[in-house]
Amino acid sequence: MLKKKFFTELKKRLLISQITNDKKVEDILNNKFISVYCGFDPTADSLHVGHILPLLFLKRLQLKGHKPIILIGGSTSLIGDPSFKLKERKFFSLNSTSTWIKKIINQISLFLDFTKKYNQPIILNNSSWFKELNIISFLRNVGKHFSISKMINKESVKNRINRNKQGISFTEFSYSLLQAYDFSHLYKKYQVILQIGGSDQWGNITSGISLTNYLYKSEVFGLTLPLLTQSSGQKFGKSELKTIWLDPEKTTPYEFYQFWVNTTDKDLYNYLKYFTFLSLKKIKKMKKNDQLNKTFIKSKEILAKYLTCLVHGNKNYFFSKKVSNIFFKKKLDGLILKDFKKLxxxxAPYLVLEKREYSLQEVLYLTKLATSYRHAKDLIFSNSITINYKKQNNINYVFLNIDKLFKKYTIICRGKKKYFLLKWK
Structure with missing residues (x-):
């Protein structure tokens, strides 16, 4: 049986950004069992950390008895959503997206329970209905319900139209119609009455609500989650140099773990509300204790542990924690050969180097701790680089034999947290 306070808890966790009918959605989520959908366009071969929030939101709904429907945008991904994009997305081939879809479905399965019978999640691909559509019928039956003036005035479109150099193509402009049709189709065939998505999807969601009302004279609803940014202002899911992917081949479990354990103090407690199932009372108590003790590392570790175990499993969490413990000793005392083999x-992030002379600038570039030789030079000059925990500010530095611990290993670090192991042949 559903709890009456479920919707209230979602709001207290700050998980609701926009909603079409607050009171009706509250009543539905608290007192009925419904089908809810969220769409994911396969525009890469992996999801990234920005996708975790909607997946966990679906998990919360499933735990309360609702049925999650995952819609993979096999067709819409070939068009590209223009919402708040500075320029048109690159077009992908059908073969590429087909391969990517399989990987993404495997990642989605980590978050939802597919063993339940009464509210088992369904994964659909919108190419299954768009490939059957006739373009003339689509324009007559769907296009006629869309006002160009209203579409132009949506923020997601307006921002692009006003850019003289980029503009917006008709292809992208039509995306909203396709997503709107998704909602109406899912309502008709699967009785879906609620769509969720990031706050950048609000315009597309409301278009689907309007179309469903036009076609079937039925009321459906939309709800958006906060579009997360870090306190630095960077879009959530991006680090200083790269996206944090769920695929361990693209972002290692150690890098994934480090992303979360390095959450800023300011973001920490909201992230605990968003990404864990700890009670609000428990999170409040953790915050009070952290502020009293003036340390936040235990709470950050709880966040990192939960998400790393969820995405990469307990074993990879254990490995990531061990790597951190070795790197962050910040001293060579006590490190033995076995420790380096464990890394x-x-x-752990490591690079195998040939038996030749390497400059520090070259190694920083090869390890991607620097984006260029110029960047590497600036990092060295600004005292940001350590070799075996000792500062090195000589921009012309070349690695020596004394830098090779046990004649084979070197630990370099950029700043206080970006460690890398060098293994010499």
Whole structure:
């Protein structure tokens, strides 16, 4: 049986950004069992951390008895959503997206329970209905319900139209119609009455609500989650140099773990509300204790542990934690040869180097701790680089034999947290 306070808890966790009918959605979520959908366009071969929030939101709904429907945008991904994009997305081939879809479905399965019978999630691909559509029928039956003036005035479109150099193509402009049709189709065939998505999807969601009302004279609803940014202002899911992917081949479990354990103090407690199932009372108590003790590391570790175990499993969390413990000793005392072998075993970031002379600038570039030789030079000059925990500010520095611990390993670090292991042949 559903709890009456479920919707209230969602709001207290700050998980609701926009909603079409607050009171009706509250009543539905608290007192009925419904089908809810969220769409994911396969525009890469992996989801990233920005996708975790909607997946966990669906998990919360499933735990309360609602039925999650995952819609993979096999067709819409070939068009590209223009919402708040500075320029048109690159077009992908059908073969590419087909391969990517399989990987993404495997990642989605980590978040939802597919063993339940009464509210088992369904994964659909919108190419299954769009490939059957006749373009003339689509324009007559769907296009006629859309006002160009209203579409132009949506924020997601307006921002692009006003850019003289980029503009917006008709292809992108039509995306909203396709997503709107998704909602109406899912309502008709699967009785879906609620769509969720990031706050950048609000315009597309409301278009689907309007179309469903036009076609079937039925009321459906939309709800958006906060579009997360870090306190630095960066879009959530991006680090300083790269996206944090769920695929361990693209972002290692150690890098994934480090992303979360390095959450800023300011973001920490909201992230605990968003991404864990800890009670609000527990999170409040953790915050009070952290502020009293003036340390936040235990709470950050709880966040990192939960998400790393969820996405990469307990074993990879254990490995990531061990790597951190070795790197963050910040001293060589006590480190033995076995520790360095463990770093590689536990998938620490490492680079194998040939038997030749390497400059520090070159190594920083090869390890991607620097984006260019110029960047590497600036990092060295600004005292941001350590070799075996010792500062090195000589921009012309070349690695020596004394830098090779046990004649084979070197630990370099950028700043206080970006560690890398060098293994010499």
């Amino acid at each position: 590689i075993k536990y998938k």
